[in-house]
Amino acid sequence: MSAPPRSHGTEALSVWVGGERGKRGGWPRRVRRDSTHDVASASGIVYASFDRFPAPKGAAVHIRAFVEALGAAFGGVDLLALRDGPTASAEPRPLVEGVTYHPLEARGRDLVAQALSFRTHLAAWWRNRPRARVVHVRSIFEGYPVATRKAALTDALVFEVNGLPSIELKYHHPDVADDAELMLKLVAQEDACIASADLLVTPSEVTAEYLVKRGAQASKVRVIPNGVELEVFRHAPPRIRAPGQPVRLLYSGTMTSWQGVHHAIEALRLLREQMPAVLTLVGPLRKHQRKVMLDRCGDLLLEGAVELREPLPQAELAALHHACDAVLVPLPVNDRNCVQGCCPLKLLEAMASGTPVIASNLPVVRTLAGPDEVLLVRPGSPKAIMEAVKDLCANAELGPSLSHRARARVERDFSWERAREALVSAYETELGMTRRDTGVIPREERRA
Template identity: 50%
Template sequence: MNKSKIAYISFDTVPAPKGAAIHIEAFSVALAAAFSHIHLLTVSPTTDLIDSVQIHAQVMQTMLPALGENLIQRILYFRRILRVWLQGKQFDTIHIRSIYEGLVIAINKNLYCDKLIFEVNGLPSIELKYRYPAIVDDQELLHKLYSQEQICFSVADLIVTPSAVTAKYLQQQRNIPADKIRVIPNGVDLEVFTYRLTENANDLPLQMLYFGTLSPWQGVSLAIEALGLINRDFPAYLTVIGQAREYQIKALTQLALKLGIADKLTILEPMSQKDLVTKIHASDMILSPLTANDRNLVQGCCPLKILEGMATGTPVIASDLPVVQELGEDGVHFLLVKPGSAKAIKDAALRLHHEKELATQLAVNARQRIENYYTWQQAGDALVKAYQELGIKRSITV
């Protein structure tokens, strides 16, 4: 049996215009730089298996198909193909991101690897109901998801998570020892998310931006409601950029029509980071109206859109939640507003419009904070350190 160094396995499509894909690529590159050859295993964007594609130096990617009419079918299909791919392979370390790919490995850890690292960004037992509301009443399924998560927690040698809120939940609600958890926040590529201060004349309409997924916990509808309120006092436009299902776009469009601001709202599909930064630099402010629910308050997250926005010179307005508070200080690095309040978003937006010096200072401070604490280089270094603390040795370079 051949034994390789590290496999990074995720039930995600990479590359893709999503925070998860950006995160996975950044961590893969960091691991490869420290530990040499990395196997990156992700979901194929087609119905075919795509094998051994070199995407970065020392990173070889294999993409396994995940076929099916719904998420459950796709997961089960991916797991079957994953078992086949794993046959005859053993790794020093396997790094997983969810139970979807991780359960197969966790229940046969000794067969596949010496060390198992579980990177917890989201937990299906908490957040899947926001994507599929009908499962709220399916207690059997929720219990099964919870149990599979517990299996992965118990078998993992190290748990990595991007938020202190998530770490607290894992310790207090899932009984995971604190010394088994490492908090490693998300980062920003400062060469991509370049800095340029926005300049908006007092008599021009406000240009506001939201980017990210249009999932219910993101609060995009609140941004649209705030747009309606702002337009009562001052002309404003909102551009929404992100991945969404047809019904989500329809609901947001209908809300804008109801509020009489359909001509003020533009919804765009995901775009390259380069094009996204151009949109950010053309905006006066970025909105991140996260909602106060268990996905954000209990499970936790590290909102990449907020970090990326903070890097660009465009001030950020975000919900006053613990997951945001750990990224910076209200009135210093961004403006925080009452969760669920469109009026609070409106008041903050008009404040930034009228108080130009405040908007500029927030942008300056935010960029400095990102440079000091939230780059992918720093996140990668922290991940490598966590691996080393687990006894995984760096590759020796000559």
């Protein structure tokens, strides 16, 4: 997201979240339905997300896994998400069997304009369509209009909580942290979505606890961790580094302080005082972010010790894992990681690949990996990261042991197959949905 100027950015956002200036924003007052108002009169599943799709990001990977599962199990899924760039096709098209993808627009130079644009296009798509059996949303940006019109639009609302703007927005737009009125309005929209949801899905135990503290009924919350495509992130034992070769470190994902990328860079500085080392940073960088990153890396770039790369397709990212000696997941202590919670996909993908992982010792990490599967280090400490890298280099048995155990943990608990089945099961038990005869078959039945 590009940070809007203070003169109109947070002020416009405050007006927007206050109720869209009292207007209905083009949303239908009622939708077309059959003569009887019951479950049978509703049609299909609408999965809406204010995220770009397809894209080489964790959100897009997550969306594809979930809509494919719902399409296979129930059919009739309409996926509405941002098209990936202005040159991408805007025409509806089949994604997989049972799923139709409808790329939508979100034009504007800042978050406010983009969110309003997306809501307008979403409302236009909805007009003259039958009532949905289920609407599945991933944020308040598409979820709040649905929550406030739930009776007209759908029989059931699923709110998938990966992150909440009342916590995360200030990391992208620092000015909003001082806008108490705006924060209250963001929380109010989040609370409306939480209260209206018939099912709340989250990938993190920490997030589930936070949602209950925010008023969610615990019985409505399902924790479904992120998964890994095991055939893409194939396992390989840690590479054997030749004498004199630099240690190769990898950080992938969002390049912001709330993800700890600055700790990875500082750890590299410390490590290079004792041995040759190179850090590859893979992730999206907007123009102003790139400048900040270049300034932070400084002399490391001139020395060839840091490599900046754009987001990669999953197969290329998996290959890059195997070319590195360790993957860094240096999450710091902040409200995003410790209060709201998260389920870092980069951690699971690194564990699946077999490359040893060095990660912050936080609850969101410990729910996914134990100390015999990844090296847990003190959060916020570049020195602790450096010492962990040195331990890997000094102990020839440590890396292979971590690699084997981490892969086994992912295979057991964190495949996308398992996540898909958990989602379909939640739709069945909580929403009364029935699988098609050709739908998803539980793994137990496949193995019987």
